[in-house]
Amino acid sequence: MLFVLAPAMANAQDARLHLDRLNGLETKARDVVEVNIEGKMLDLAKRVLAKMNDQDARKVGQAISGLQAIYVRAYNFENENQYNTTDIDEIRSQLQTPGWEKLANVRSKRNNQKVDVFTMFTGDTMSGVAVVVSDAKSVAVVNVIGPIDIDLLAELSGKLNIPKIDIINDNDKSKTPKE
Amino acid sequence: MNDEYLWNKTGGDAEIEGLENALKAFRYYETADPRIPMQAVPTVEKRTRSIFRLRFTFVFAATAVVVLSGAWFMLPAIDSAISDRAVNAVNEVQLHRLPLAHIPIIDTATENENSQPKAIRATVKIRQPDQIKIKPVRAFAKSLPNEHSQVKLTAEEKYAYDQLMLALSITSSKLKIVKDTVSQIDKPNTAIERYR
Numbered sequence: 058m059l060f061v062l063a064p065a066m067a068n069a070q071d072a073r074l075h076l077d078r079l080n081g082l083e084t085k086a087r088d089v090v091e092v093n094i095e096g097k098m099l100d101l102a103k104r105v106l107a108k109m110n111d112q113d114a115r116k117v118g119q120a121i122s123g124l125q126a127i128y129v130r131a132y133n134f135e136n137e138n139q140y141n142t143t144d145i146d147e148i149r150s151q152l153q154t155p156g157w158e159k160l161a162n163v164r165s166k167r168n169n170q171k172v173d174v175f176t177m178f179t180g181d182t183m184s185g186v187a188v189v190v191s192d193a194k195s196v197a198v199v200n201v202i203g204p205i206d207i208d209l210l211a212e213l214s215g216k217l218n219i220p221k222i223d224i225i226n227d228n229d230k231s232k233t234p235k236e
Numbered sequence: 237m238n239d240e241y242l243w244n245k246t247g248g249d250a251e252i253e254g255l256e257n258a259l260k261a262f263r264y265y266e267t268a269d270p271r272i273p274m275q276a277v278p279t280v281e282k283r284t285r286s287i288f289r290l291r292f293t294f295v296f297a298a299t300a301v302v303v304l305s306g307a308w309f310m311l312p313a314i315d316s317a318i319s320d321r322a323v324n325a326v327n328e329v330q331l332h333r334l335p336l337a338h339i340p341i342i343d344t345a346t347e348n349e350n351s352q353p354k355a356i357r358a359t360v361k362i363r364q365p366d367q368i369k370i371k372p373v374r375a376f377a378k379s380l381p382n383e384h385s386q387v388k389l390t391a392e393e394k395y396a397y398d399q400l401m402l403a404l405s406i407t408s409s410k411l412k413i414v415k416d417t418v419s420q421i422d423k424p425n426t427a428i429e430r431y432r
Contacts (some may be wrong), residue, residue, distance in 0.1 A: 090402070094400050106400075163417050211415045213408050
């Protein structure tokens with residue numbers, strides 16, 4: 058049993074990104090969000106979701122039933138180019154290692170926006186997701202370990218009694234460029 | 237006894253003088269106030285009061301006749317006023333989304349005692365659920381419960397839940413941005429396509 062599970066567990070651990078490089082941004086950023094949820098705390102949160110009778114909570118519970126950990130770093134800066142782009146490039150370089158597959162890659166010259174979505178699979182099962190979004194005034198990295206329903210999570214944006222957090226407000230303007 | 241002293245007060249009689257001195261305290265003086273018989277006052281008062289009551293009763297009866305006849309002719313107007321008040325009350329409940337208990341019960345029997353069946357119809361109007369349309373109130377009651385607040389959580393559970401929800405909300409917002417961006421790229425001649 059252990060022999061069967063061991064490779065999968067090893068791959069799942071491989072899906073974890075090293076985000077230490079971003080720690081230096083905390084002092085420069087205006088707003089900082091850092092969330093690490095794994096192990097017992099994640100189990101506790103899953104149990105809370107299971108207790109609820111809300112339909113959206115049930116959906117989320119299904120979407121994250123196999124989730125093992127989730128790490129989030131989000132930084133908002135007062136002015137443009139306040140952070141060193143090499144810090145975020147170092148995160149992106151981790152996604153070039155074997156195992157990661159590019160799902161989406163968007164580059165826009167406006168605001169120097171870069172969006173990367175990578176996934177890692179173990180056989181047919183998703184073992185990790187990485188989302189890296191950066192522009193001139195903000196950086197956000199999401200690292201999910203374990204299978205997760207991406208489409209469902211995208212649908213649930215702004216629901217579940219959570220305030221809709223949009224870290225990169227300026228990007229919304231860039232999505233509708235002037236003619 | 238000396239009769240001259242008794243009738244003309246001439247001469248002297250020690251016995252009569254002694255009696256006079258003994259009864260001196262009860263002697264009549266002309267300077268004292270004349271006493272009016274007590275029974276004369278109430279008979280006069282009684283007479284005036286009964287006249288006043290008679291006049292008052294007449295005025296009251298005349299007023300009552302005028303008011304009642306006026307009310308009889310004004311009955312349709314009162315009926316519509318009560319209906320309006322009922323509709324306003326229901327509207328207020330719907331507008332402010334108050335619970336149904338806030339609808340005031342308008343008792344037509346106390347408002348116009350002499351009103352006829354029309355006024356009772358107004359009461360029926362208030363209580364007919366089909367006519368007052370309370371559907372919006374019901375919809376509001378449905379949206380009120382907060383599932384998160386209904387579940388009793390320990391401090392650890394709440395913290396874990398909040399952390400997970402924060403992480404998921406950021407993740408979902410980022411994924412939505414990616415999804416929207418990719419869907420825009422897929423469409424031909426979109427603004428993003430032109431930027432590329």
